[in-house]
Amino acid sequence: MDSQPSGRSKEELLCFETDKIYFTIKGKNRNSEIDEKDTNSRGYLISYSEEKITGMEKAYFFEYENYELIIEKKDRDIDLSFHHENKDIRNKITKNRSGSLSGIITFKGEIGYSDLVIRINGRDYLIVTVEVFPTKIDYRKDYTAIRNDVNEEIYNLAFDFLKRTYSLSGLTKHKGDSLSEYYSILNYIFEKLKKALKVIIAMPHHSLINEGQIVPYHKLKNVTSETIKWLEKRPEKLVKKKDKFLPVEAMQISKKITLDTNENRFLKFIIKSILFKLKELKKSYLKLGRTPDSSVISKLEGFTRTMNNYLTSTFLKNVGEYEFRENSSMVFKMAVGYKEVYKYYLMLQKGLTLKGQLFKLNIKELPLLYEYWCFIKINALLRKHYNLISNDTVKVNNNGIFVYLKKGKESKVVYENPENGERFVLSYNSKMPSQTVGQKPDNVLHIDKIGEKATYNYIFDAKYKLDRAIKGSSYEKHNKTPGPKEEDINTMHKYRDAIVRKNEKTGRYEKIIAGAFVLFPYGDEEEYSEHPLYKSIENVGIGGIPFLPRGTELMEGLLKEYV
Structure with a gap:
């Protein structure tokens, strides 16, 4: 069994019992660090047990903390076992001679809910769901915002790709991905979809159509080519x-505004397709064989009523009903409301698959999430001022849209400055040249200045x-306020020294990094602006x-200065 680090007091954070077991988690008590206003939970939830549970106290759990888990059995004849989806946590819990379980576990950077499953005789007996809080950022504000930013940017990247690639008819025939992903x-x-539909309802697309009506001659206001054709087929009406031939009656053609356009028919088709999927979702969910979550059912029914x-x-x-056409409509590409609905329809139809990562829905490893977010957010800041030229993070195959953003794999996004035509590249995990060992910093901004031969490289x-x-x-003595780790700053010095390129004219190796910076999680920019680092x-x-x-x-501000 792993030993608890010295110098830290252990307390019983969570302790309860049932008719069959005693359950205890020990560790450092950091409950005082949680603002009760920022959490709606007790830090844990117990389910899948019909027996009486007693002795529970309030407890919260944190990333990168060691916790001692002890599960003791009351009945000698039962067989206890432990399960967790993370193999590293699962393997830390071992059985002693008495058949009880214990071990030291850490959730590392896996923020959010985590299930500790206790099994008796091979069957799930009790699930303790603990909520793991971060220590470096605000859980409810920063963590949620980071995940939202990641999701939003991925959808934007995918939509930017889709709208250039697919016509309406091509996607309406695609069945989409799994119901759970849908x-x-x-x-x-959904809320964004409602907002877009509200705009459409207020200002729907319309067109003018010719409407024919048979009227007596004295009510005929204007004669058109359609009127002449109608009379040519009916000479008996003259x-x-x-000395003149006059009609007794004739076809009167007038212009009429109609909302029954193919675009509005397609809009109706979209809503019907969502309703169909909602019906499938509810049906599939009720077939799972477990007690339905009333909140899920309520949400599905609410979606259905709205649609x-x-x-x-x-x-x-x-x-009327939509008829598939090969040409795409500019209304769904440009008109306010319609283009947003089209965007969300593409998302629902094609779905998003992240190769190698459950990225868009369930990244819990916070250091990795922060790393992805930094790349994504830098792109978002650049796109506010510069034109996106190319992006290799989004690809497609027969199974859907893939966002290829994975640690260890290189990704590049190319931009152009509309004022001077200069191009620059933001790369992720790009292997940089070195005389010894290749370097792979997280994010590198490569800038080619017009009129200069050199490329300026900045590491983030x-x-x-x-x-x-x-x-x-x-650290406090030298810097006074919180900031990046000094060893990380030293790594930036190493990057600048190690990343070099051989000058073919002189034969010497030259440094090519103009600047190297640590991005770190801290929210007080005003305070940090006075920091030595x-x-x-x-x-x-x-x-x-x-x-x-x-x-x-x-x-x-730094990006504007360099670009």
């Missing part, structure tokens, strides 16, 4: 009066680390930049 995406975009209302209580009730390395400048520490950026081109959803101004 529900996840619908759940994510009578001779004096039905659009069909029965708006102009769509008088719109994501580090989910923070030195809190504890009072009395060496921020001021060092201007002096030596190396330092740290705080980077969180609620703090991006310093980073954005």
